[in-house]
Structures are given as structure tokens and as C-alpha cells.
Amino acid sequence: MLLYLAIIVIIALAANWCCEKIKIPxxxxxxxxxxxxxxxxxxxxxxxxxxxxxMSFGLRNAALIIILIRAGLSLNRKTLNKVGLPALKMxxxxxxxxxxxxxxxxxxxxxxxxxxxxxxxxxxxxxxxxVVVPQMLDIKAKGYGKKHEIPTLILAxxxxxxxxxxxxxxxxxxxxTGKAVNIAMQFVKVPxxxxxxxGLGLLAGYLLVKFFAKVHMRDTKKMLIFLVVAIxxxxxxxxxxxxxxxxxxxxxxxxxxLLELDSRRAHNLAxxxxxxxxxxxxxxxxxxxxxxxxxxALNAGLWGxxxxxxxxxxxxxxxxxxxxxxxxNKNERLFCVFSYMPKATVQAAIGAIPLSMGVKGGxxxxxxxxxxxxxxxxxxxxxxxxxxxxxxxxxx
Numbered sequence: 001m002l003l004y005l006a007i008i009v010i011i012a013l014a015a016n017w018c019c020e021k022i023k024i025p026x027x028x029x030x031x032x033x034x035x036x037x038x039x040x041x042x043x044x045x046x047x048x049x050x051x052x053x054x055m056s057f058g059l060r061n062a063a064l065i066i067i068l069i070r071a072g073l074s075l076n077r078k079t080l081n082k083v084g085l086p087a088l089k090m091x092x093x094x095x096x097x098x099x100x101x102x103x104x105x106x107x108x109x110x111x112x113x114x115x116x117x118x119x120x121x122x123x124x125x126x127x128x129x130x131v132v133v134p135q136m137l138d139i140k141a142k143g144y145g146k147k148h149e150i151p152t153l154i155l156a157x158x159x160x161x162x163x164x165x166x167x168x169x170x171x172x173x174x175x176x177t178g179k180a181v182n183i184a185m186q187f188v189k190v191p192x193x194x195x196x197x198x199g200l201g202l203l204a205g206y207l208l209v210k211f212f213a214k215v216h217m218r219d220t221k222k223m224l225i226f227l228v229v230a231i232x233x234x235x236x237x238x239x240x241x242x243x244x245x246x247x248x249x250x251x252x253x254x255x256x257x258l259l260e261l262d263s264r265r266a267h268n269l270a271x272x273x274x275x276x277x278x279x280x281x282x283x284x285x286x287x288x289x290x291x292x293x294x295x296x297a298l299n300a301g302l303w304g305x306x307x308x309x310x311x312x313x314x315x316x317x318x319x320x321x322x323x324x325x326x327x328x329n330k331n332e333r334l335f336c337v338f339s340y341m342p343k344a345t346v347q348a349a350i351g352a353i354p355l356s357m358g359v360k361g362g363x364x365x366x367x368x369x370x371x372x373x374x375x376x377x378x379x380x381x382x383x384x385x386x387x388x389x390x391x392x393x394x395x396x
Contacts, residue, residue, distance in 0.1 A: 004049045011037065011047075012282045025381040027131065027285045031344075034289020040296075048290050056287045057349070060130075063284035064345065065230050065251055066277055067133045071155050072201075072255020073270040074140060080256075083153040086326045090153065091160035094318030094340055099125035099168060101314035105307050116361040118172030119354050123365065124311050124372050126165035126346035129158050129248070130284055131377055132339055134277070135384050145335070145392040148328050154339050155252075162346055163246045164190060169350065176359050193244030200236070200245065201253025204229055208254070209261045222265070223272040230254055288373070291348040297374055300367035308372050315340055335384075335391040342380030343372045 015029030037047040052059075080087075099121035106117035133155060140151035167190050208229060212222055233254070234247045259266040297304070316337045323333050351369030355362030 004047050004052060007047055008033070008037065008052075008286055009279075009282055012286050016282075023386075025135070025378075025385045027134070027281070027381060028378050030282060030285035031289035031292075031377060034286040035292050035294065036289075038286075038290030038292070040290075040293035048286070052287075056290065059283050060287050060345075060348075061234065062231065063280035064130055064248070065234055066227070066273060066280045067129065067137075067284075068159065068248055068251040069226065069230055069255050070137055070270065070273050070277060071133050072252035073259055073266050073273065074137060075152060075155065075252065075256045076259055077256075079149045079152045080156060083149050083156060086323055086328070087153050087156040089322035090157035090319065090336070090340075092164045093322040094315045095122075095125045095127075095161050095164050097318035097321075098311045098315035099165065102307055102311045105310055110303060110307075110361075110364065112361045112364070113176070115172050115176030116354065116359055116365065119169055119176060119359065120307075120361075120365045120368060121311075122165045122169040122172065123347060123351055123369050124308065124343065125168075125315070126162050126343065127158050127340050128342045128344035128346065128377065128380075129162065130288065130345040131342035131381055132158050132384075134281065135381065136339070139384075139388050139392070144388050145332065147393075148326075148332060150328070150332055150335060150392060154336065158340075159248050159252060160194060160246070161340075162248070163193060165346065166350070167193070167244075173354065173357070173359075176354070177357055189244040193246040194249060196244065197246030197248070197250040198253045199250075200233060200247075201250030202257050204233055204250070205254035205257030206261070209258055209265075212262070212265060219265075219268045219272055223269050223276070226254070226258075226269060227273075227276075288344050288348050292370055292373055294374070296367050297371040298367075300364065300371045304364075304368040304371045305375070307368055308375055311372075312341060312376070331391040331393075335387060338380060338383035338387060338391075340380075341376050341383065343376040347373050 012030045012033045015033050016026035017029075019026045019029035034048070035041055037045055039046050039048065048056075099118075102121035102124055103114070103117040106112045106120050107114055110117075112120065136151040136155050139145060140155075145151050208226060211225075230251045233250050236245050236250075237247045255266070258269070300307075319337045319340050320333060323336060328336070347369040352362075352366050354365045359365070
């Protein structure tokens with residue numbers, strides 16, 4: 001396994017370097033490496049061994065947790081207060097409009113039943129924090145969008161967008177598999193899960209602040225302890241049948257409270273996590289790419305492309321509506337539209353669930369989910385990277 005891992009890292013770094021040289025996001029090169037050298041890529045060139053592939057879900061989650069820790073360590077109360085209402089509206093309006101538009105198209109034109117159409121709609125409707133968050137952190141570090149805290153706005157809303165999409169997917173999945181579901185209760189679970197997740201994250205962060213103040217150790221060890229606690233918090237997601245917990249928001253809240261109560265230590269840990277992210281980034285995007293089967297995506301055909309295009313148009317309208325009445329100018333709103341396009345994380349994680357549970361149309365749902373990654377990840381990432389300097393104005 002170590003040999004395969006070493007070869008993957010070398011190839012991914014080379015692909016990242018080549019992409020950066022031609023002014024496109026390096027993550028696209030790493031996703032391409034995963035596609036080409038994964039189990040669905042070039043025949044006989046599967047460098048991602050069965051052992052790594054079996055660990056893929058856990059490794060991707062660990063890398064995602066590192067991203068969200070970094071995001072939390074960059075958020076402070078003043079900037080969150082500044083983006084509060086627009087971030088709240090951004091967290092559900094675009095998702096709801098995109099999912100609803102896809103449900104309509106899938107039901108009336110693909111002849112899927114309402115439950116299957118709903119599953120498809122809210123699989124596709126989730127934005128990808130794996131693609132969006134690292135780029136927002138980079139843009140934030142460069143000082144772009146500082147006037148109206150655009151990167152923070154997107155950081156704060158993207159994770160809640162996922163909670164909303166996954167909850168609605170669960171509602172339609174239960175309906176499609178014949179399980180009794182209380183729709184009103186499912187909607188209650190969204191704010192409850194957010195509140196519980198953030199509350200547990202704030203508590204964990206507060207306890208870590210007290211622990212670090214009393215126990216002296218190297219920053220590297222503090223980073224590892226912080227990461228382990230964040231992973232344990234994320235594992236509470238498996239109790240969601242009993243108590244909804246938005247664990248990814250909790251992970252961000254841990255970083256937030258550390259920055260609020262001990263900014264010096266938070267900045268030191270942020271530097272450590274920035275270094276750890278270099279390796280975690282490779283694992284995340286290569287393993288996301290390894291989940292992509294081009295042959296499956298092709299089964300979606302032109303209808304798949306049309307559904308994704310209609311969904312993106314509806315999402316773009318949703319972003320514009322969510323930002324109506326805010327202080328953002330037209331260029332800043334357009335940048336937010338671009339930033340809310342990429343799909344990858346959720347689609348790779350749950351796209352195959354309907355098929356595995358015998359849902360009618362599961363093959364088509366998986367095909368369109370895979371196709372959405374192939375189309376929107378490079379499109380969204382490229383637009384973010386290519387337009388942020390012009391649309392957000394000069395860096396401060």
C-alpha cells in the first residue's frame with residue numbers, strides 16, 4: 001500500500017504543478033489523477049489499491065475535517081455578524097430552488113416517480129465544501145472580498161447548504177423505500193441538528209482552550225489532539241437516527257471558539273493545519289476522482305447535462321435572491337453564484353445509495369450524480385480561480 005500511496009502522491013503533485021502552470025486550479029489535476037488511475041480509469045493502471053479504496057470514505061472525511069478546522073480557525077465573531085442574514089439565506093434558498101427544479105424536470109421528462117426525482121434533486125443540489133472551502137480560504141488570505149467579507153459569507157453558508165440538502169435527500173429516500181417518514185419532523189431536524197452540532201463544537205473548543213492553557217506541549221501535539229477531537233465529534237453523526245447533529249458545523253465551531261478565546265494559539269495551530277492540508281488535499285481530491293466512473297456518467301446522456309444545467313440556473317437565481325437587499329454589488333453577487341456551482345463531496349458520498357437500496361431509477365441517479373462532478377467541479381473551480389481578482393476588486 002505504501003508504494004501505491006507514494007506513486008499516487010508523486011503523480012498528483014506533478015498534475016497539480018502542471019495545472020497551476022497553465023492557470024487552472026490544481027485540484028482539477030488531482031481529481032483527474034484519481035479518475036485515470038482509480039478502479040474505473042485506465043485498464044490495468046489501478047494504482048489505488050483495494051486497501052486504499054476500502055479506506056477511501058474515512059480518508060476523505062479526515063481531509064474534509066481538516067478543511068473545516070482551517071475554516072473555523074479563520075472565522076471571528078465580528079465578520080460572522082457582518083454576514084449573518086445573507087449567509088443564512090444562502091444556506092437554503094439556492095439549494096431549495098435547485099433541488100425543486102431538478103425534481104420537476106426528472107419527474108415530467110425522465111418519468112421518474114416523485115420520490116426518485118426528489119432523491120436526484122437533493123443529491124445534485126448540495127454544494128461541495130471540499131472544492132469551495134480551500135479556495136475561499138486562499139482568497140481570504142490574499143485579502144480579496146474583505147469589504148463585505150465575501151469568503152466568510154460563502155464559508156459560513158456552504159456547510160449548512162449540505163445539511164439542508166442531505167436532510168431532504170433522506171426524506172425522499174425514506175419515502176422511496178417505503179419507510180414511514182414524518183416530513184414535519186424532518187424539517188424540525190434541520191435547525192435542531194445545526195444547533196446541536198454548533199453547541200457541541202463550541203463546548204469541545206472551549207474545553208480544548210482550557211486544556212491547552214493548563215497542559216504545556218508542542219504545537220504539533222496540540223494540532224493532533226485538536227484533530228482527534230474533531231474526528232470524534234464527526235463520528236457522532238452515526239447517532240443521527242436518535243439525535244440530529246450537524247457535525248461538520250461543529251468542527252468549524254471548534255476552530256471558531258479557539259480563535260475567539262485564544263487567538264495566538266489559534267494562529268499557531270492554523271499554520272500547522274495549513275501544512276497538514278498539503279497532504280490531506282492530495283488524498284481528498286485523488287480519492288474523489290477515484291469514485292468517478294466515466295462510463296456511468298455517459299449513461300446520463302444529454303438529459304443528464306440538461307438537468308445539471310437547469311439545476312445550476314435555478315441555483316444561480318437562488319443565490320441572487322438570497323443576496324437581494326444586501327450590500328453586495330453585482331460583481332460580488334456574480335462571484336457568489338460561481339462559488340456555489342461546484343459539486344463533488346456529497347455526490348461522491350451518497351450518489352450510489354438509491355441504487356444500492358433498489359430504488360427505481362437508481363442507475364440514472366448515480367449516472368447524473370457522477371456527471372455533475374465531472375461538469376461542475378472544474379467549471380466552478382475554474383470560475384472561482386479565474387474571476388475572483390476582477391469581481392472582488394483589489395486585495396486589501
